[in-house]
Amino acid sequence: MRVLNYLELEGPLERSGIGAAADHQRRALLGECGRSEGTDIDVVTDPWGDSLRSVAKRLRHERSPTVEYDIAHCNAIGPGSLVVARDAMRTDTPLVLHAHVTREDFRDSFRWSNALSGPLGGYLKRFYSQADLVLCPSEQTRRHLEAYPVSAPIEPITNGVDHRSLEGVVSRRENARDRFDLHGLVAFAVGNVFERKGLGTFCRLAQRTPYSFVWFGPYDRGPQASPTVRRLTANPPPDVRFTGWIEDKRDAFAAGDVFVFPTHAENQGIAVLEAMACGKPVVLRDLPVFREFYTDGVDCLLCSSEDEFCAALEILAANPDRRRELGENARKTAAEHSLERVRTRLLEVYERLIT
Template identity: 40%
Template sequence: MKISHYFEFEDHVTGGIRESVVHQRKMLDGLDLRYTTEPTLEADVFHCNLMGPRSVWYAKRARDRGIPVVANTHVTAEDFGDSFRFTNALSKPLRPYLERAYGLADALVCPSAYNRRLIDTYADAPTTVISNGVDREKLEGFESLEAEYRERYDLESPTVFLVGHVIKRKGLETFVELARRLPDLDFAWFGPLDLSLKGRETTRLIEESPDNCTFTGYVDDIRGAYAAGDIFCFPTHEENEGIALLEAMTAGKPLLVRDIETFSWLEDGEDCLKVADSGVDGFVDALERLTDSTLRDRLGTNAADRSEAFSLSSVANQYQSLYEEVA
């Protein structure tokens, strides 16, 4: 079986979507499947990761030729807003476009049960939930970088941290306000800033953040973030899954998350702490609880155990089964 595994805008898209594609191709390398990263109709399955106009063009022609189309549903109108400049304005017309695009697929791959429930309102195509997974090998040896990254960014334990693009949707306002309310704790957000792409409000939040709130920008070795951070604080308002969250779990870091539907599979008090979506006070209380190293260790150990189900080796066979089903 040959797969055309296409990622439109591959040279421009970063963040979780790119990581998911990297994970998929690493899984494909370990399976008994041939694949090309070029869009081609000389394949048994056409698999597109981002439904841009070129992907839609190929998907239509693949269907005309009887070639099954698989598409990942990384993008929804719901999670597109409050990201970069102009994304709020584009989120409204994005929905009807995605409804038509996703409707071309013979099978839609959703990264979470929450995303699947959203996508079921977009298109009638069959959906299946396959996690983006976590590359455990990528994180190996992260502990050895702790001293280097703490010194580089002047961080003291326990450091509250987050990993990923700095965007408002991921809870930027809450993160900054928490740093302001808890001046005795260090806060660090590891990830690209791209201020030229940010809206005015996002830029203001970053520039006016307190001294104990560090925005590192791009880091050359993401393992350093998980080495220097102690409490993974993820107050995101909307998420399809969250690869960084899975990585934090794999690194044995305790999670503090907003209690949104995406994280319904996490157990409050067992592998994370959850805060109802009602302002900052709940996060302040939870972080004060997490200054207790015993609680951090217990939640982090449970999170690490739970993360094993998301390893690439555990996820890979789900893709093979899907390809065999549609082909």
């Protein structure tokens, strides 16, 4: 089976959740998730071949701009994905569109994202409805898509967590703490700095508690960045640090003690699963998508207000045993989202659509 697993703008999206999810799919399909046996899957990531000349040649002789494949799986929503989708429909080839983008999680991401979220919803309705099957990271995302409404069938599949990429976190702790000059309890977040991800709450919690707060991840201060992101990353409150991009994410998970994620909207949240896989206690905003995967008080603490976030941090700071208990339970939960599980679900979907 030859699978086209396509992520347009792969370079710019490399540091995003979409890029991580596509990478997880490819690693899973290629057997890079701990399987001892080989794989009969041939994964192609570039639908255009090696050059524009090859695209022109195919158009002259085959009337198709893309390379040959048995099933198309697109992870983005731009013009390249639209061309692949139309070509798959024209050739009656199974088409899977992965809904990593919704108008709900697009809001409060960039300067103009709220104004654009309405038109985006109309586009997404038409774009996703072309598919033979829409995959999405959660039941919550499926409910959003069904409300647009998207007419194609929709099924959830976890984005997964790459456990191998997190190996050795414990051994990196001392060096990571020294590198970032961290002491005491460190509340931390990992990923792109967006207003939607609870940036304002994160900074206010730092002002209300005696702990250090560190956000490991890239941020933008250009014209497309929201005013809140530009203001807070340029002049953060005391005890708040924004590191920017770090080459090895293991240093972030090694240095931090409690993963704090007061996000307002998520399709799943890969960084949460990564923190859990590292055995970190996680404190999350009480959202339906998190209740779908996690259990409050067992593998996480869910908070509805800043007062509850502060209380949760106070409890965890005073009780190392509770931190370890939550972390170990979180590790077990993350094991349920392995790349092996992603592989099994993808193969089942592909084979069902092809036959």
